[in-house]
Amino acid sequence: MAAQPGLSDTDLTGPPRADPDAESELIRLQKDVEQLLAKLAEAESLWSPWLAAVAPANRSSALNLVRYWAIRQCDLRDLQERLAGFGLSSLGRAEAHVAAALLLVQAAIGAMLGTRWQRPQLTTVGIDEGCRLLSMRTQELLGPPPPGRSTRIMVTLPSEAATDAKLVATLVQRGMNVARINCAHDDAAAWRNMARNVRQAAAAHGRTCLIAMDLAGPKLRTGPLEPGPRVVKLRPTKDLLGRVSAPAHAWLTPAENPVPPPGRMVVIPVPENWLHRRRGGEELRFHDTRGSARRLILLDEGDAVSAGGLLAEVPKAAYVATGTVFHVAGADDPAAVGLLPTVQQSLRLHRGDLLALTRDCSAAPVDSGSRNGHQARIGCTLPEIFDHAQVGEIVLFDDGLIGGHITRASPDVLTIHIDHAADNGSRLHADRGINVPDTRLPIPALTKKDIADLRVVAELADLVELSFVREPSDVEQLLEEMERLDASHLGVVLKIETGEGFEHLPQLLLTVMRHPRAGVMIARGDLAVECGYDRLAELQEEILWLCESAHLPTIWATQVLEQLAKTGKPSRAEISDAAMSERAECVMLNKGPFIEDAVIALDDILRRMAGHLHKRSGLLRSLHSWQPSAKVNRPACD
Numbered sequence: 247m248a249a250q251p252g253l254s255d256t257d258l259t260g261p262p263r264a265d266p267d268a269e270s271e272l273i274r275l276q277k278d279v280e281q282l283l284a285k286l287a288e289a290e291s292l293w294s295p296w297l298a299a300v301a302p303a304n305r306s307s308a309l310n311l312v313r314y315w316a317i318r319q320c321d322l323r324d325l326q327e328r329l330a331g332f333g334l335s336s337l338g339r340a341e342a343h344v345a346a347a348l349l350l351v352q353a354a355i356g357a358m359l360g361t362r363w364q365r366p367q368l369t370t371v372g373i374d375e376g377c378r379l380l381s382m383r384t385q386e387l388l389g390p391p392p393p394g395r396s397t398r399i400m401v402t403l404p405s406e407a408a409t410d411a412k413l414v415a416t417l418v419q420r421g422m423n424v425a426r427i428n429c430a431h432d433d434a435a436a437w438r439n440m441a442r443n444v445r446q447a448a449a450a451h452g453r454t455c456l457i458a459m460d461l462a463g464p465k466l467r468t469g470p471l472e473p474g475p476r477v478v479k480l481r482p483t484k485d486l487l488g489r490v491s492a493p494a495h496a497w498l499t500p501a502e503n504p505v506p507p508p509g510r511m512v513v514i515p516v517p518e519n520w521l522h523r524r525r526g527g528e529e530l531r532f533h534d535t536r537g538s539a540r541r542l543i544l545l546d547e548g549d550a551v552s553a554g555g556l557l558a559e560v561p562k563a564a565y566v567a568t569g570t571v572f573h574v575a576g577a578d579d580p581a582a583v584g585l586l587p588t589v590q591q592s593l594r595l596h597r598g599d600l601l602a603l604t605r606d607c608s609a610a611p612v613d614s615g616s617r618n619g620h621q622a623r624i625g626c627t628l629p630e631i632f633d634h635a636q637v638g639e640i641v642l643f644d645d646g647l648i649g650g651h652i653t654r655a656s657p658d659v660l661t662i663h664i665d666h667a668a669d670n671g672s673r674l675h676a677d678r679g680i681n682v683p684d685t686r687l688p689i690p691a692l693t694k695k696d697i698a699d700l701r702v703v704a705e706l707a708d709l710v711e712l713s714f715v716r717e718p719s720d721v722e723q724l725l726e727e728m729e730r731l732d733a734s735h736l737g738v739v740l741k742i743e744t745g746e747g748f749e750h751l752p753q754l755l756l757t758v759m760r761h762p763r764a765g766v767m768i769a770r771g772d773l774a775v776e777c778g779y780d781r782l783a784e785l786q787e788e789i790l791w792l793c794e795s796a797h798l799p800t801i802w803a804t805q806v807l808e809q810l811a812k813t814g815k816p817s818r819a820e821i822s823d824a825a826m827s828e829r830a831e832c833v834m835l836n837k838g839p840f841i842e843d844a845v846i847a848l849d850d851i852l853r854r855m856a857g858h859l860h861k862r863s864g865l866l867r868s869l870h871s872w873q874p875s876a877k878v879n880r881p882a883c884d
Contacts, residue, residue, distance in 0.1 A: 272358055276356070276359070285319070289313060297309060297312065299756075301761065304760075311792065317337070317344060341376075346366075346370060346373055353366050379797040380798075388765070388832050389423060397830065398424055401424070401837075402428060402835065407440045415443075418451055419447075419453075423454065426834065428460045437706060441457050456709060457707045458708065461692070461699060462693070463714040464690075465627045468676055468680060469604075469610065469624055470676045471609055471610050474591040474612075475535075476586040477566065482494045494559065495560070498524075498555055498557075499515060501515035516572070516581050524556055525544065529542070531572070532571060532572050540564040566583060569583060592674055596671040598663070600661055601624065601662045602659050605626065605658040607626065621661075624676075634685055637655050639685050641680065642681040686746075691713065691716060692723050692724055697727055703733075704736060708735075708736065708737060710724070711767060715740050715754060717746070721738075721757040722757060725761055739765045740766050741767045742768060743769035743776065744773070744776050759796065766793050770782060770802075770804040790830065799830075799832065801834055802834065803833075806823065806836075808838070825855050833848060
């Protein structure tokens, strides 16, 4: 019989023999663990000014964070392997209880060396205490866990949520636990309507749904482009042979008092009195912008006065512009189409093109580009970039879809050579994000607009999210403004979306822990653009670990089930990503036409994964996936 590894080999004819090599290794392990414990004390002294400022309720968690920082300054991989060789904890799950894990390993090594086993008297966060603290802080910040899953679902509300109470009620019913209002869009009146719809929907369905409001932060975005024509396209559905299989639909609504359509379709404003005279079955004839004769058929959907509009179908593709005249077949009662929204235009950029990014943020023309002998230009909403950007630094647009480097820098214009774009060119629209990962911008995360918006946030929200946080002073300024507004009821979420924010994460966490309710959002979109997509997985892991050591809840954000929310069909990769998001305390979905389907899918995924995974620990629930055939005897399962 082969000898088993351990402290001693069992001789079948005599007593156990001591293993001197194993004893020597255990003594070495004991010294290594003692050195790590000493590092904890050193870290506490080093970080003592930060620890002193933390809220009393968060002191033990802050201390654990500092201790985790201390042991992660060492390469522990060899120690982990050696500990595992003796069946001891490899410290791989020590985030939430660092000192307790080390002390227990130290006691176990002592017992293996012959010292009488004695559980250490812990004056710090214990093994069970760390999980309890994280659970408690999560509930305080994000509300109670929904039945069947511990991970909350946050949904970014679209602008329609201000007027469509049914949409909000459906999201709450499907599983939304936190409604996110982005203060970079809409206005205070719309935010109030959104908040009212959320509160009413939660009360009506007996659910808890908190409201998080995201401060816009310093907006580094592309400026406006010249508006396109005021025209809409009505496009029927065609089969593979090009034949119309379903007509296009449009919603005719009063230009004076427009009413949202019952579904997702083109809206055409017309005079209210004229619309009230229309009835289902009537045919409207017109010439579209190409001069093509076209017709709309009004459907019998009830009284236009009470419905706020009429549904029409269009058999053939048509372009309808402001001023297009509809003629009622068999009646002398024409009407002109009201003011339509302008078509959003864009610049098409190719690799090798030059783009002028200008301090002047007036609407830029779209018919110029380096391809036709002119240099394309577009404004930038953050003038400070022109004071600090330098030649050679990288500039990225629209989440990195377009990228280049600065070839010339002046006080008013940055000339950018486009290095990255699609083979056939990429379109750059107005109000798209700009990232400058190489440029240090000494500007605060809290803008004048944010400070003004914070008053509304304090009135409506449960949580405030601080965008583009980089320095502890950013957090301090927010806490000071909250104190001035007597807004201590707000929870605070730090959005980690820049390289500087990631580098200063320990300091940021210790600063926000001066407030009793805090958490972190992993804003993976900007973080990937700022730090490189190849590093995103690594950064994401480290943020999760550090926040767990501080017992602070995390929000897993950006591109979760994005394809499903936008197109109704998920990709395989995003399903796996959604499953892994269960390791966070909350998962954020962005808006899209199929957001309701995305909430349903994420709710189902999180419920399934709750039995398999908690943080980095696999949960060994019984598996029912594989069953024996009738010819195989099923083994007993205790």
